Amino acid sequence: MxxxxxxxxxxxxxxxxxxxxxxxxxxxxxxxxxxxxxxxxxxxxxxxxxxxxxxxxxxxxxxxxxxxxxxxxxxxxxxxxxxxxxxxxxxxxxxxxxxxxxxxxxxxxxxxxxxxxxxxxxxxxxxxxxxxxxxxxxxxxxxxxxxxxxxxxxxxxxxxxxxxxxxxxxxxxxxxxxxxxxxxxxxxxxxxxxxxxxxxxxxxxxxxxxxxxxxxxxxxxxxxxxxxxxxxxxxxxxxxxxxxxxxxxxxxxxxxxxxxxxxxxxxxxxxxxxLATRQSLCQSVLAPLGSIAHVRRGIATGCNAFFTLSYNAVEELGLPHHSVRRFVPGLRQVGYEVSPEDIELAESAGEKTHLFYLQPEQETIPAIRSYIDFGAATGVPDGYLTSHRAKWYRLERRKSAPILFTYMTRTRPRFLHNTSDALYLNNLIGIHPIRRMSQPDLMAFLAILNSDHVLRRLLAIGRGYAGGLLKVEPGDLSKLFVPDPAQLNKKDVGKLADSFRRLALLARVGRAAEGLSELNGLVKKHID
Missing domain, CATH: 3.40.50.150 (Vaccinia Virus protein VP39)
Structure with a gap:
């Protein structure tokens, strides 16, 4: 009680x-x-x-x-x-x-x-x-x-x-x-x-x-x-x-x-x-997100305390730089993009930004072997996820995603442009376009995804919890019908791309609402 x-x-x-x-x-x-x-x-x-x-x-x-x-x-x-x-x-x-x-x-x-x-x-x-x-x-x-x-x-x-x-x-x-x-x-x-x-x-x-x-x-x-x-x-x-x-x-x-x-x-x-809000499948401009991009939850380490490291810890442990990969840390200061500079800023502040992500041939390197032995001695292999891996210290292979989604949030859910080449953990969902998108197409797609047009659908499929927490599962996100940028003409793509770039810049200076208003006006004009 x-x-x-x-x-x-x-x-x-x-x-x-x-x-x-x-x-x-x-x-x-x-x-x-x-x-x-x-x-x-x-x-x-x-x-x-x-x-x-x-x-x-x-x-x-x-x-x-x-x-x-x-x-x-x-x-x-x-x-x-x-x-x-x-x-x-x-x-x-x-x-x-x-x-x-x-x-x-x-x-x-x-x-x-x-x-x-x-x-x-x-x-x-x-x-x-x-x-x-x-x-x-x-x-x-x-x-x-x-x-x-x-x-x-x-x-x-x-x-x-x-x-x-x-x-x-x-x-x-x-x-x-x-x-x-x-x-x-x-x-x-x-x-x-x-x-x-x-x-x-x-x-x-x-x-x-x-x-x-x-x-x-x-x-x-x-x-x-x-x-x-x-x-x-x-x-x-x-x-x-x-x-x-x-x-x-x-x-x-x-x-x-x-x-x-x-x-x-x-x-x-x-x-x-x-039943009253079901999206029409006959609208040619709409397509399931899963038909446009692969939707994948981020890497689940099973023990962040062991697998995530600060830059200083990597240096002190003597781990080779090719045995770690940068990952996207907490997004408290990030608006609608994750750049290399964002990762470096977090790194300089002492945040954990490196993932223990070794390759099979690296296991015999003394510094790596020593760190693996340390994890074994502290019980890391006994965790649920780690105990179900062939080798408890080898994480699943994953590529960086150009779009990241904040799928569990108490504020407006966001689709972020990731230019950092950093990996992402399971606090984020990665959006990997199936076909190669030009930079304008990708920017236009980000504008669409961050619009109220898509937000309404997101909130309809997401699960609400105590305290205003919203969670959208990858499977539900894959089925979400969104406007397909491939169906838009180049002129509209250009305008939408510019609106997302402006949103990302305005969000950096605390004016995201202004950028969203402009973006939504364009989406409503060209898509709604």
Missing amino acids: EFRLSLPEFQTPEDLGHALASWVVRKGSDRVLDPAMGTGALLRSVLGRYDSLGIRRGASRIYGIEINPSRARAAAKILRGQRGARPHLFAGDFLLDGFAIDGTNGFDGVICNPPFVRWQEIPSEYRRLLNEKGGWASGSRKSGLAGLHVFFVRKAFEYARPGGRLAFILPSTTFAASYAAPMKHFLKERATIVALLAMDPTLEVFPGVMTSISLLLIEKRSPPKAHRSLIAKLTQVPSPQDLRKMLRGSVIDRTMRALRPLQTKLAVSANWTN
């Missing part, structure tokens, strides 16, 4: 809370539960909904539970001070101690923005307890990847009365990941899926946090055979009026994309949020 106390709170924006509350609360007598209330943002929206229905003491109809006692106290102070009535608020762990709330009669509505925590970040003991509580635990054991938010959906469903409405804010990747198959099967068979609304990935719903979210609206009743679920992509947070219009079948603006498939036809294996 302790690990959840330290999780950051991402308060639901007021406009989004109002929209969800307007749907969840149908009449003044409804009882509503928020099982992850934080400081009470969503419950404040519920109170606003009661106000609009003319209910003066609506606070007595709201229930909330929050694991962090200080946040629970803050919620109690805010909510209790309104309308004179006392809400029913508890400090506790809903997933493990849900019985603390009297849910025997069921709630008319559930509204929830659960914490986005991936399975790997959940301590093993807490995982065990979650599995013991049932729900979708069998699916979790099978895949080992179920995020904490998935458990909230299942547990909250138990507390709704038959016919009750439930609204969740979830990572869009929930409906793509394999671990969600048990959840999707359950929802398809046991609930009426009213709507699944994917917010445009470039829309910053939570200020300062780059994550792609979807709104799940369901009712606790078996779906009618002819029921059609609304699946849509939205480019703006809907107002209560907009949400009502959408659910009645109206399109709220020209950028909204929607479809209404039969719920019985929804495939559990499909990415449901992608």
Whole structure:
């Protein structure tokens, strides 16, 4: 339980809370539960909904539970001070101690923005307890990847009365990941899926946090055979009026994309949020990135402490220069390019920039043999990756990539021009063009890849984690449809190439936003 106390709170924006509350609360007598209330943002929206229905003491109809006692106290102070009535608020762990709330009669509505925590970040003991509580635990054991938010959906469903409405804010990747198959099967068979609304990935719903979210609206009743679920992509947070219009079948603006498939036809294996945003294969200018370039994760050493070295360490150990290769170090100071000068600057600052990367014939050189023996004596060969190599000290062979991708980031993901000839580790993905690209073509390709046009697709396929972390796997990146620079005329290529060069220069002086704005204007004009 302790690990959840330290999780950051991402308060639901007021406009989004109002929209969800307007749907969840149908009449003044409804009882509503928020099982992850934080400081009470969503419950404040519920109170606003009661106000609009003319209910003066609506606070007595709201229930909330929050694991962090200080946040629970803050919620109690805010909510209790309104309308004179006392809400029913508890400090506790809903997933493990849900019985603390009297849910025997069921709630008319559930509204929830659960914490986005991936399975790997959940301590093993807490995982065990979650599995013991049932729900979708069998699916979790099978895949080992179920995020904490998935458990909230299942547990909250138990507390709704038959016919009750439930609204969740979830990572869009929930409906793509394999671990969600048990959840999707359950929802398809046991609930009426009213709507699944994917917010445009470039829309910053939570200020300062780059994550792609979807709104799940369901009712606790078996779906009618002819029921059609609304699946849509939205480019703006809907107002209560907009949400009502959408659910009645109206399109709220020209950028909204929607479809209404039969719920019985929804495939559990499909990415449901992608149904309304699926890229058309008939657009000749678009192609899977994997058809334009090889997409490869960087070298995994298995023990960076041994395999990565500073220049001074290489000299002190007496390692021959041909037994090491430069690699791209941390990218804290780099904008959109990695040059030889960047590597040298990091090297002069004492950073590790050299990789122990020997060839077979070098193993008998005394200094190299001595370093290998040192690694063996300190247990390096016992690691998982090193123990699975034919020779634990020989890393996989890899070439430098002209384009590097920051596939795991809390800020805007970037495609970097690598002119340093340095190798890259598994904190980066390398993009190796299949056909030889001229310098203008490569620069134009980098402009395209760093545009909002591609960012929207990236955020749709990436996986969002706690703290706003975004991760895009190499396999997903290979399937990403992007504009193919080979389909552009030379004039457009030249303009796009110039826009990337300018972006790289402006990023060096802290003006990346200016460069991106100009670049996006060109991409929109010539490609969108």
